[in-house]
Amino acid sequence: MLDTILSFFKKKESSKDVAKERLKLVLIHDRSNVSPQFLEMVKGEIIKVIQNYMEIDEESLDIQLTKTNSEDGERMVPALVANIPIKGMKNAGR
Amino acid sequence: MGEVIVITSGKGGVGKTTTTANLGTGLAVQGKKVVLIDTDIGLRNLDVVMGLENRIVYDLVDVIEGTCRLKQALIKDKRYEGLHLLPAPQTRDKNAVTPEQMLKLCDELKEEFDYILIDCPAGIEQGFKNAIAGADKAFVITTPEVSAVRDADRIIGLLEAHEIRKPRLIVNRVRADMVKRGDMMSIEDIIDILAIDLIGVVPDDENIIISTNRGEPAVIDGKSMAGQAYRNITNRLMGQDVPIMDLNVSEGLLSKMKKLLGFKTA
Known part of the structure; x- marks a missing residue:
């Protein structure tokens, strides 16, 4: 239902709004x-x-700027993906 | 002491050469001493837009290599007192000039001229680096299209990396009817994205093609809308407070545009 409403609004979106969004x-x-x-x-x-x-493994820590599907799954959005291996918890976290 | 302004865009075909020709002519008409430098080595065009293609003897690389004196290579425009063109060579490579040599040339020209306008080639390679080397200021040209605005953003980043602060924006080929029906990004949209100050808006105008056909810049044509827009930019460049032209865009937008600009400081 929500999707139908959203797509209804999307069709009415002017081409300049599409241009602006993509830019x-x-x-x-x-x-x-x-x-x-x-x-x-x-x-x-x-x-x-x-x-x-x-405590984290700084050596194998990996951060990238990539693209992922948006929540409605209809377009790609930029995403910051971080892979941070944890070695152990510190006392402060307990 | 003169001022060196580079006119650049990243993307090709958005109106760098036309803008250089029109602003230069506009400044000369106002009594300024102006030199236009075409830095598009191998693909020169400022000469034909200015209608001076038959008068080229020496070029930019001849000056830099010392084949001739600077004075010999400058073409005096006989129609407008004070206007000069330093053409690009058509048969040389971009690497025939270095940024250091351009800086030296600009410093030399500043001694004698009020304004030195540099027509930058498209792209971000050697030609771009040469064109911006001696510049004090930059005007970034874009059109209301995704590709042109994207390239303008890249250029703004590169200008700042080369310490040319606060480049100013010219939006070219705006069609008020398309903006009105929501099929073209407005000036406001573009400023919102690029986050730099506007110095002018030029409407899409067939008179530009007609005047280019004749080799006479539109800025001297009293009936051309684009010509009026270029006269306005010329005046702003000289420090006058001129409101942005009404392109029949809705009232609300126009007043917002004016507010955004704040020409008091210009």
């Missing part, structure tokens, strides 16, 4: 590609926060 998404990806240091910065900050609570 915004593609630019998120483009802009992150411009500086490779960007992900390193994000990575460093995430490690700092998580280390307050858990």
Whole structure:
């Protein structure tokens, strides 16, 4: 039901709104590609926060900007995917 | 001391050369000493848009390699006092010029001219790097299309990486009727995405093709809408407060546009 309503509204969306939406998404990806240091910065900050609570394997930590299906499954959206192996919990987390 | 402005876009065919020709002519008509440099080595076109193609003897690379003196290569436009063109060579490679040589040339020209406008080639490689090397300011041209806005965003990032701060935006080929019915991104939409200051909006106007056919920039044509838009940009460039042209867009949008611009500081 909700899908039907959503698709009804979608058809009425003007082509400039479609253009704007697509541009915004593609630019998120483009802009992150411009500086490779960007992900390193994000990575460093995430490690700092998580280390307050858990012991993590910094060596095999992997962070990527990729695309994934949106919740309605109809288009691709950018996503930050982090794979952080945990070695153990710290006392503060208990 | 003059000012060096690079006119760039990333994407080809959005109106860099036309804009360079029109702004340069507009400034000269206002009594400024102007030189236009075509940096599109191998694919020069500013000469034909200006109607000066038959007067080329020497070019940019001749100057840089010392084959001739700078004065010899500058073509004086006989129609507009103070307007000069330094054409690009048609048979050389982009690597014939380095950014350091361009910077030196721009510094030299600044001594004598009020404005040095650089017509940048499409792309982000050597030609782009040469074109921006000596620039104090940059105007980024886009059209209301996804591909052109995307490339403009990339160019803005690269300009900032090369420490050319606060580039200003020209949106070219706007069609008010399409914006009105929601089939073209509005100026507001584009500014929202690119987050830079606007210096002008140029409507889609067939007079541009007609004037290019004749080799006479539209800026001198009193009846051309695009010509009026270029005259407005020229005046803003010279520090005047000129409102953005009414392209028959709805009132609300236009007033929002004006608010966004804040031309007091321009």
